[in-house]
Amino acid sequence: MSASTVYLKVNRVAADIVERARELTVADIHESMGAAGRAALMDARMHPLQQGVRIAGPAVTAYCWPGDNLMMHRALNLAQRGDVLVVVCRAELSGAQWGDLATRHALDKGLAGVVVQGCVRDVDQVRELGFPVWATHVWAMHPEKAGHGTVNAPVICEGVEVRPGDLVVADGDGVVVVPRADADRVVGAAQAKMRREDDVIAAMRRGQPMWDAIGAPASYAKLEVREVDGAFDDAPR
Template sequence: MSPSKVYLKVNRVPADIVAKAREITVADIHEAMGPPGRAALMAGRMRPLQPGQKIAGPAVTAFCWPGDNLMMHRALYLAQPGDVLVVVCQAELSGAQWGDLATRYAMKKGLAGVVVQGSARDIDQVRELGFPVWSTHISPIHPDKSGHGYVNAPVVCEGVNVCPGDLIVADGDGVIAVPRKDAARVVAAAQAKMSKEDEVIEKVRNGAAVWDLSGAAAIYAKLEIEEVDAAFDD
């Protein structure tokens, strides 16, 4: 049996769903998913290299052997405009998975961004270029290009199952992966939630207290909490 396998095609989340997802935050998508939203959030180590960026797009996946990024390069070659490259190397500090040249090529191809469980390098150049990158580590260690792995097969990236074509959304809060079959429903629910929040924001502008609008006041009233009209050290 071959130690490597590369799937050349991806069944992607529809482009109209991706376009809507670009306007929605990771937090709203997470809440719109309900309890499964916790399992869909990548661990907090996955951080953006540059603040203020946000992406959404279908996943193209790569699983790389320790110290090797050959499969990342194959996935990058196969990726299409708007895709989000999701790269996993479990030996995260064994060799950088992403750098300056990969960034320039990804920008030329029109990729939305990249998510790396592993190391990125050439960070100053990548930040200057402005390409959106999320990673768990920064390290300049040189990677080989001779190892086995997988492309466009399911991976587990920072604790989250990601299948090729799933909807990936990332912003300053982190990265979330929405299964392709659930994407339309989740995005619609997140849009509805955002609309309700816009109404709440308008009420706050008009003087309403978040204490009341959030429901905290009603819950607090049921807890029989003793309030003392004095300082604790009087």
């Protein structure tokens, strides 16, 4: 029985939803998911190699054996324009999962970006090429290309379940994953949140204090806070 399984097809989140998601931030998406947003946000170790980049796209997944990135290459071979490759190697320091050659191929194919739980290397070249990469480690350790794993099956990447075809959104704040079935609703809610924040910005430009523009007085009033007209260390009167 084979220790590896590769699924050749992916049921991707709709292209129009991805297009809308490209205008949104990870924070907008995360907050718009409600309580589920906590489970959808990858851990803080996941960070971008480049500053000022934002991507959105359907997930193509790879799970790689320790010290080996063969299944990453199979997933990259199968990925399509606009996809986000999500790579997991539990033995994170055993060998780099991504580097210069993979970046060049991903650019040629038009991938949106890659998210790696594990090592990436050749980072100077990757940054120069401008391809969006998120990773948990940078290290030049050599990987083999002979190991088992899976492609386009569910993976757990930095604490988040990623199923092939799910919506992946990434920016300077990190990475969030929205289940494909929920993507249209979540993106719509995030767009509405963004419009509300635009209204707050407009109110502040008109001179309204942020405290009032965000509706803080009503919440503050419910707390029955005792306010003292004086400094903490003023002498007793």
